[in-house]
Amino acid sequence: ETGVTQSPTHLIKTRGQQVTLRCSSQSGHNTVSWYQQALGQGPQFIFQYYREEENGRGNFPPRFSGLQFPNYSSELNVNALELDDSALYLCASSIGTVQGEQYFGPGTRLTVT
């Protein structure tokens, strides 16, 4: 196990609703990255947080937002959910932005109906 935890495991939401996903990073890791993995695809980078600041963003609209807390845990918020937001959401923690490996949590599977 990596020590990276995510909650909830599964979630079902209705189109137009808002959702918050949570991630606790591995001990000693100060960087959290979020990825979206649609069915049958590789993960796509959403954004990264380093020491509570956003440190890079992928090609996702502003309704995807995030936070990192002083203990380096993180939240991913998605507003105005769309059907295409249905995916596995993965968070990964690492020490720094370019040093070492990124260790992933078990993911949150979001279904939007």
Add this chain to the structure above:
Amino acid sequence: AQKITQTQPGMFVQEKEAVTLDCTYDTSDQSYGLFWYKQPSSGEMIFLIYQGSYDEQNATEGRYSLNFQKARKSANLVISASQLGDSAMYFCAMREDRGSTLGRLYFGRGTQLTVWP
């Protein structure tokens, strides 16, 4: 252009045999990292092996080795002595270490490996 290309949607290997999963990458950076992850049906992305662009030796981790050919921009994963538990989706990923995209991982579409008895 795709940063990571995995051309094998599916691979089959008999237990105890070795298998190579292909990965090519595209970057103009000199400093980058290459990763392989295993994703079982449960969904968790399990880190397997890492190769830095300046590492001269091929990375090895137990039964996993990374065949790094920098000039060809390839980073193939070799699994020796396959086990039934190796059946999973395998992803190759790259991290660029400079510029506006530093720190993010680019993933390929994956290769589904099936190990049969």
